[in-house]
Amino acid sequence: MRRLLVCLLLLALLAPVAARAEPEHGLIRSGIDLPRTFPLVLRLPPAQSGHLTVTDPATGAVILTAYARAGTPLRVLLPPGDWSVRVATGAKWQDETRLFGPDTRTATFGPLRFDILGLNARRGHVLTIHP
DSSP states (O other): OHHHHHHHHHHHHHSOOOOOOOOOSEEEEEOOOSOOOEEEEEEOOTTOEEEEEEEOTTTOOEEEEEEEOTTSOEEEEEOSEEEEEEEEEESSOOBTTTBTGGGOEEEEEEEEEEEEETTTEEEOEEEEOOO
16 A cells, blocks of 8 residues: 555656646736836737736846736736737646747737827727737
């Protein structure tokens, strides 16, 4: 019995790591203290989820990360400025390092400007990823 338990424990430790649970739809983390008031909307194909990374193009610092579940548009708010946006898409979530595994597709946009237009209009962006 003890030998069986040891074998099962070894199998559990040596088994490949399964995909982690898919993150909640929305903001994962924000790496900046500036007020976020400018909209960024991400639209994905129906069978694809997405991982959004917004960075400062001058420094490469991550400003924000978010997750979009398949079939649901993602809306996040960004601080004013010029930001680069990377969108990784796929069907089976792995984790924040592997994203969607070998089937991950990425698209990069920007830098995109988020600011005030005229007296009271906010400049945001809508990104639509097609299959």
